[in-house]
Amino acid sequence: MNTQHNDPAANEAAALAEKWQNKANKLVRFTEKQQQKQMMRLIRNPMDKVILTKMIDQSFRSGSNARVADQVSYVLNKYGVPKFFSIAEKGLMQLFLKAGRYTPDISIPRMIKKIRADSARSVIPGEKEALYPHLSKRKKDGVRMNLNHLGEAVLGEGEAQTRLDTYLKDMEDPEIEYISVKISTIYSQINSLAFENTVDVLKNRLTRLFRTAKNNIFVHQNGTKSPKFVNLDMEEYRDLEITLAAFTRTLDQPEFKDYMAGIVLQAYLPDSFEEQKKLTRWARERVAGGGSPIKVRIVKGANMEMEQVDAAIHNWPLAPYDNKPEVDANYKRMVDYGMKPENIKAVHLGIASHNLFEQAYAYITAKKHGVEKFSSFEMLEGMANHVWRAIREVSEEEILLYAPVATRDEFINAIAYLIRRLDENTAEENFLRYSFNLKTDSEEWEFLKKGFFESCDLKDKAKNTPNRIQDRSNESFPEKMGTFYQGEFNNEPDTDWSLGVNRKWAEAVRDKWMKKPESKPDEIPVVVAGKEIFADRKILDRFDPNQINDNICIAKYALANNEDAELAVKTAKADPDGWRKKTCAQRHEILSRAAMELRAARGDLIGSAAADTGKVFTEADPEVSEAVDFAEFYPWTAGLLDKMENIECRGKGVGLVITPWNFPIAIPCGGIAASLAAGNTVIFKPASAAVITAWHLCQCFWKAGVPKNTLQFIPCSGSSTGPKLTGHLDVDYIILTGGTDTGMEILKNRPGILLAAETGGKNATIVTAMADRDQAVKNILHSAFSNCGQKCSATSLVILEKEVFEDENFKKQFVDAAKSYLVGSAWDFKNKMAALIAPPKGDLKKALTQLEPGEQWALKPENIDNNPYMWTPGIKWNVQPGSYTHMTEFFGPVVGVMCAENLEHAVELVNQTGYGLTSGLESLDKREVEIWKDKIEAGNLYINRGTTGAIVLRQPFGGMKKSALGAGIKAGSPNYVTQFMEFEEKDFPKTGAIQNDYPILRTTQEWKQKLDWGQLAEYETDLRKTIRAIKSYIYNAEQEFFMAKDYFRLRGEDNIMRYLPLGTVLVRVHEKDSLFEVLARIAGAKIAGCSLITGLPRELENNVTKFLYSREGKRILDKTPLIRHTDQELIEIMPEIDRIRYADQDRVPAPVFEAAAKNGIYISRNKVMMEGRIEMLHYFQEQTVSHSYHRYGNLGERGLK
Template sequence: LDENTGPDNFLRHAFKLEVGSDDWKSLAAGFVASFERMGELTDASRRTQDRNAPLGDDEAQAVTLATFSNEPDTDFSLPQNLAWAEGIIARWKDRVGDAAADIPVVVGGEELRGDRSEKVCHDPSRPRVVVGRYRQASMDDVDRALACARKDPSGWRSLGEGERGEVLARAALELRRARGDLMGAALADGGKVLTESDPEVSEAIDFVQFYAASARSLNALPTVDVRPLGVVVVVPPWNFPIAIPAGGVAAGLAAGNTVILKPASNTVLVAWELCQAFWRAGVPKEALQFVPCAGATGGARLVASQEADAVILTGGTDTALRMLEATPDMHLLAETGGKNATVVTAMSDREQAIKHVVQSAFGHAGQKCSATSLLVLEGEVYDDPKFKETLSDAVRSIRVGSAWDLDTRMGPVVTPPSGDLERGLKELEEGESWAVLPEQSHDNPCLVTPGVKWGTRPGSYTHMTEFFGPVLAVMRADDIHHAIDLVNQTGYGLTSGLESLDEREREEWTESIRAGNLYLNRGTTGAIVERQPFGGVGKSAFGPGIKAGGPSYVAQLMTFSDVSESASAPRELESPALAELRRALEAHPDTDAVLGPEVRSRIAGAMHSYDVRYYAEFGRAHDRQRLVGQDNFRRYRPVPTVRVRVHEDDDAFEIFARVMAARVAACRVNVSTAPGHTSPAVTFLDELTAGWAAFVEFVEETDEELAALVEARQVERLRYARPERVPTVVRRALGDSGIYIADRPVLAEGRIELLWYMTEQSVSDEYHRYGNLGARTGEARSAVQ
């Protein structure tokens, strides 16, 4: 319609067009001009991507955060790329039996095979076919790996940030070169169709480049000394066997740490291919060790060791809690389960909603942590028989089969359904019926067609349980408020989707839903590095809430110490709370007597830094890429209440700085001291912050009373000044609750200190309507590639 009514289109003039008129002459001239330009046009495709083309060494280029761009996925519509995909299948399909990969343990630079238990890798598309054999690390291997990582004989930790960046740039190139083999391994060992594994390789490349750039940015901070944390253990899942282990390894290495990768037992072959790419790039085998082992024995020893300075886990919520219970002082960064929901309101484009839901629920057979497994329909949509029929028809049309078949849209689950997934696929609860009945193949128990349950009730097993497979539960909501409540009841908070064209509903949902990644009018899967940093809240995350694929992720794997004061030139503070505190400090006659000039100067510097960093980074939403038709905002949400625990060894700066950081971040603050603890700094702070009223509270409680609050989840976040000041009784309570204790040294540099009082959230909004940008047509956006 827009084109036909444009000033250059004859239809606009058709009803009043006369031969010889000005309009006639203008249209005639336009026609002649366009005809004369025909010779300038080419009939060659503008899309020239060719995955068969060799990649030169000069393509290993380091990037900065400002120049980073995402790696393009494969365009399978191009004949040359389709032939490349067929070549992957031809190359990998017969690597079975005696020709299957023989995978060692790699510890201390050595490949170890003899005198170790041998396990096999099975193809989910062909369950009796062996596609790999791997050795399980012994307890001695685990201990040797930890000792080697601590000793760092290759000197990886002592390399400069620039040298590590060059190696990681080569690693990104090697991953590009290995794209086909990584996809082939994921197909053979993980049952992933090529269209699902291809974006994983792009994401892995993005992780390597983006984390190297992030580390470079953090190392450039002038007010802090930055060092590696030490030894990082990476425990990835099997469902994203390329991207997630690559991300953990890349983050650890970029921060300067030595890394031990314990691959998922179901996808050891993929992890082996991945590690080889890093080693070919120049990452020493002593800096990246490959330790396949049983989770209950070698894996437990690996993550519980005091030699492990951080553990990056992607797995179940129960797994994370067990790890913390066994090792309360573990520095655990975990992305865990999700009972993800998409809400569809009466104000949605219903056909578009069905398209998004089907892809989100059944991509990779529903085995994505971000997959939609709850569909919450507003009453009008739920009661619409056409919607139910269309959704059911779309689900039934999904082609389920072997991942080796290029026509397959949904491949197998990685192992035959059991436990929660088996129950979810086989049982109905009160009020439920099958809109689409799932079926399991008699020839291959890993092949299951998707199922849709209709009429799931609030609080039911299906409502509250993560199934991690191809089953979608449909619930009815009275309105958007009821729908939000149903979603938040699960306690998980990984991804969440809304299908609505109503701005009021979109605003209500965006501000009220508890999830780390929010998606509006699009699918809930497929997060892209920098564009939609990934990670959850609630039962879906353990740690400070800093997202994978975001600019601060590697900061968790570094140590920081103040080396100089932030510039504290007299300037107006934008934060009302900090401005009020500064006025109170300047006016009070006892400030120098209580704090001393040195501490007072550090507090002033911290005020300045917190204020500047908050309004530049933490207090605003960021969308660097600015894609046409899609908003992608990375924003920070304050932890509602932070409990600042005062230890007898805390100095005045550590006390003041934590409370200041919490307030500038818009958190409520509970300043917690032990009964009978006397601190002039606490008393002085209480007096100075009288005007903060309900935003700060001073409480007395024993360590045991504090631990009881943590165990009962009545504390949202604890902030200690140093890790050695956290008592054992409080650490043990953490293992039962999963509450995050921020115990890094207190800094005057706001770019780091403010991280411990916030959680990150990504909001992705597909604002165009079938390519029509509407009122936003004239916005300055990135050029369309």
């Protein structure tokens, strides 16, 4: 079958491609044939690529041969020896498994040497004794070489300078003609929002590089001479505009008028064609003015997997095309435009592709215009070398090979490249997949030709406008969007700072909110009983911490007094606007409008947070997204509860929301939205350091239709008026985000209050020898120092396995990266850290200025800019177990580094702190991941990613141990609103099939039989309720509480929410308890898997105790003993208990409440429910596990179809 196209040029190209392929098949060498056969076996066995990727990725992580041997053995035993290996290689692997793993110092160096040797076709050894002969050989072949240095991730300016020095030496090396440079390797602080600053830095560094290249001459094989050549590679989408701007602005300088440099454009981006046209217009003007042409290397794009992950994580559109025909069509469109004589004379073209149809199409097009001398064939070193030999022999055209280079020490950094190449070689529609032993009379060739013709048909139809079109300055949203109208929840996308329109919008926000000395301060009133009150109140000033020396007052705000507090509670209790009487759906509709107002107010919320708290825009923006999420999510989850036919739900009454300054947008919005959604009236006490932002947040709710009687705004003194609110008996519950001490003080003053508190954390990230250390540094850096380390989730401890602790390169890289973190005003977009909320004092000041015994400063923090609010990052090295640094929460930009003997020891060190908010692990070993997940004590677990940035429902947020007070239900969890609701049962719960066998279920079935036959009559009412309850508990346990759920299934990242049994639960029996209330609680705790204590008052003897001591009672208790104690005896054993479950609030004695408050133990005292979806919440704690499982975008076995 010989398919033809209606375009003669396409047919001509197809014929030429066929000619080249036939010639290539004749030129293929024996070793290349063997390689082709092996690649064909790899393609036929997709799992082999997974195994090979894991072996390459994991074999170079540890410096211990024994550790590597263990890891390789694990991979091979788990997945098997790859089938594509040769017989000899399979034999070596089997020998390794039987003997080599026990002699790692012999076997592992040989294995690594073999992997490196096999990779040398694609990654050239960088040592001069190997590199120079290779370059010389290619030079004699008449092939030009474009070198690309592979090195460690450039995270700091020290490494960026080292890499720049390497490039400069290359340009001075007579053996090297041509290099490719990624902008991320010469500047570590690329920042899309700080576009101009980023481009300026890059321009300065490129100037040095271009100058050196221009001043050094390369002598070609034929004796001709030319300046050295620098090509700018294109990386991720965010760098497109930055790279183009840096390139053109550097060359616009007079000294480079006569210098030719190159840049890459990626055809898989629909943006690239328009960028090519802009670049060509610029180049034509340059040439018309007497300047040198430039070169554009047209590639398909090799970062698709990471772009897909990036789009999924950020909920943004995929930047590249999502299909190959359009990519190929855009490639041809760019070739057509670039080959026009008026264009190519100003912009020479490099046709970079292994697809022979693309190369042939470009060649035919060039010949048609007579411009062959302005274009070149470009391919990858080591990929189908026989093909470029065939092209050169048949068409006598220049070949340029793109050649990655890595020394022995740098080879670990070639892993990402090798994985991308493996993906490219095996991608379903990629030409390279079929190029191994490809015959032109085969079905595979016909398939590839049809694909080529299809893309020719699309050439003028493929989209040429960007997929990313977010425009914060001109946003319009569908009138009926969100959970109220659409019935499903999706996370709100953050701002895409790579887009110029959004950067301009940010500049406008800055212009509005960066006040000048002459600016009039805003006046912010108290809002009580529906009225705004400013006069006759104490007034405090808020000053911009970014400009503290200029003494710029940005707002004056009124402080509520005790009378205001009393009136606020009275109004909230009375609910004059009838918020509690509204249906759940009515409240949802109003909160949906609030979400829309929050979207519209994004700029003002970001600007106020920067002015009020010194928060940089890139940190404040995700907060707005989270606030929108809360406003959409909580009424949606409340609505799901409201739809349960067997229960009625209502609000608890009056909620007091006390919020911190470190998340001035999201956390207040969450507490307010959850409370309102549940049907409560709200008194909002914002942090004194974040009143401006809180005021603008409230405006969004009020504009949406939440009455000012329903949401009251009470900025007040935390020491005087605050206790008036927290201690008021008409306040039904308190939501607190703040210090553990604050929560304990509230409980001390009002032990019986329902407190839902997310408190502090001494969060740690563990780095094992099996970590990707580049990735670990990057993740730790952001976790420790974003928002100046003032996040409750921030990494404060880094615990390194001994091998990593002793790795001087890791230490150097970590310090370099932290030292390079830009610190200064939030109004200067280049800064990643801005002002602290206040000049350091107490624990933070001590941490920033003093060392404990054994510690050293790896990086000493400095106070800068003559601003007491501005501090640079600090790193304390060799922190000792049990020390002040180990055990104390600092809440600032300082991190302590500890050494652990192994993972188990590291986990012990983490758990010793007593906190349990967030925790991180950096390891590529699945076994270590499972050990860590099982043993670490924290609410939010993060694997191979940062420990901050929890997103609603994706990673519900909240801790355990000292990091939580109350029920411990996570913010952003489907269960969060239940804490602020009362439930009444109207009917028996609905259930379905039970999947497993449970002894307790069999007991209830026998009870039912006995009751049906007239036995146990004196207990009938209670037992029948218990029977229905236990089935509901088991059913809901199977459907919800025993399940690990991922609500989004994002590409490359698991986000699992799971339930853990609470530990030791004491079910306390009271004389007023019904038998149902006692049996149901016992059953709930047992089904959940808790360690159960059933506690009876010493003197209690009634129908309930009679049953418990009977044969039937012992059956449900099983081996759980009945223990009698007085209230005082209960208080004495309280520290050993994780939760106490009473059947009602009024049955908890005051001394028990007081003791529980003192110990920070939660007494669960809601009414006992038959409905398992509600009742079982009392016996579990939630935990979130977020695992970034992809490797450079590669999904491993999960990417297999």
